[in-house]
Amino acid sequence: MIKAGIVGATGYAGEQLVWILHNHAEVSIEFYGSHNYANTKFNEIYNNYLGFIEDKCIDMEEAMNRLHKIDVLFIALPHGKAFDITEKALSLGVKVIDLGADFRIDSKETYEAWYNVKHESASLLEQAVYGLCEINREKIKECSLLANPGCYPTATILGLAPLLKNKLIKLNTIIIDAKSGVSGAGRAANIPTLFTECNESIKAYGVASHRHTPEIEQELSKLAEEELIVSFTPHLVPMNRGILSTCYAQLKKETTTEEVLALYKEFYKEDYFVKITDGLPETRWVRGSNLCHIGVRVDKRTNRIIVVSAIDNLIKGAAGQAVQNMNIMFGFEETKGLEFIAMAP
Structure with missing residues (x-):
């Protein structure tokens, strides 16, 4: 104990x-x-x-x-x-x-x-060790100071990691369009997140200036083994929790959706909390869980790949990942205390 x-x-x-x-x-x-x-x-x-x-x-x-x-x-x-x-x-x-x-x-x-x-x-x-469990597990085992990743970076980096490690995309073409529930703004009273200000609406914010940008670029650059920059635009949507990150990039060579799905399933085959879906993720299927759902599509017409990644911003994007990191740091089973799946509806 x-x-x-x-x-x-x-x-x-x-x-x-x-x-x-x-x-x-x-x-x-x-x-x-x-x-x-x-x-x-x-x-x-x-x-x-x-x-x-x-x-x-x-x-x-x-x-x-x-x-x-x-x-x-x-x-x-x-x-x-x-x-x-x-x-x-x-x-x-x-x-x-x-x-x-x-x-x-x-x-x-x-x-x-x-x-x-x-x-x-x-x-x-x-x-300090950057605590994205599925990527830095071995470093996390030995660390005393753990930097738990941000919510947008978690969804985005997990979504793009297999493409970067396998050098399948042109690094100067990455565009990230992400959407978050209102709890991501915290509990403090704030006019833009009042019910009547954000309900029945969706808006972009932090355009070209969001503070998660350097975190995303830093960790994606490590995966790519060279410096890269991204276009990242977050949006606020009127729901309590959840993040959907849709990432776009130009492919280096022709491939198919089926081939990329197979690559993703192999990449994350040992990672309990990352689920690769043949369909497209929705935030409701991960809400209240430490899971990340990832889906991909290859657009042959434009030779682009589209990756869709969904997490609960308060769990896999914050507290759940922190406990997952704690489990690794103290030698517990990585899933300890986190085995719950999303509750629906």
Whole structure:
């Protein structure tokens, strides 16, 4: 049994972490850190825990004081907020899994340019491992500081990885059109995500400027073994959760949909959470699960390939992947606590 602490436990990703870890046979949650809800019972914030969790949330100062009592710290905070507590946790021998962006970008300068925040723990960047489980599993086994991937990057990189590793596409032709449910914007009150502002509408945002762009380019470049840039446009759709990433690229040679599907199935044959579908993914078939569904089509008329990837942004795109990473880091079965499939309808 390992002991976990969570800071940022009352945001959507933090709450999803609580939900998964509460049902994990090898984990006990030692504290629930929250800036806004310190000294409030967790089950008063989320009533679904009524009768199950009686603990009160604690503030960041108290969380810092309790680090010596835990084995792993989950950080679900906005960017720029993870530096101090990460440094202290690591100094105490506590493994850190950061669900935010503070350790995802290899370059301090790139991070500061895109996030407009000074990186105060640049010395830790070299030891941070990018936690896309299906791609970096061996590195994750040995790491103490885990940078949990963003939601858009998770869906997109998993969707494109087989093409890049097999050098099937022209790198300067990648276009990513992605759509997310409203929970991706977080729990804080924000006019653009109010019901009447986003219901019955769809809109692009962060066009040519979204902060997940350098993360996507960084990891795709590693897979391709050369630098590349992408066109990435995210959209907000009026649903609670889910991401659908549709990626386009020019093929280097003629191939068929059937050949590419066979390649994808071989590439992910050992990965429990990635399912290759002969059809096209929908977010409802992965909602509430740690699964990623991927479908492909070859457009012979244009010699382009279209890859469609679907995940739940709060689970495979955040908390579920964080627990999957924890399982790998501590030597548990990778699927432990995550075996649930999507609930329909």
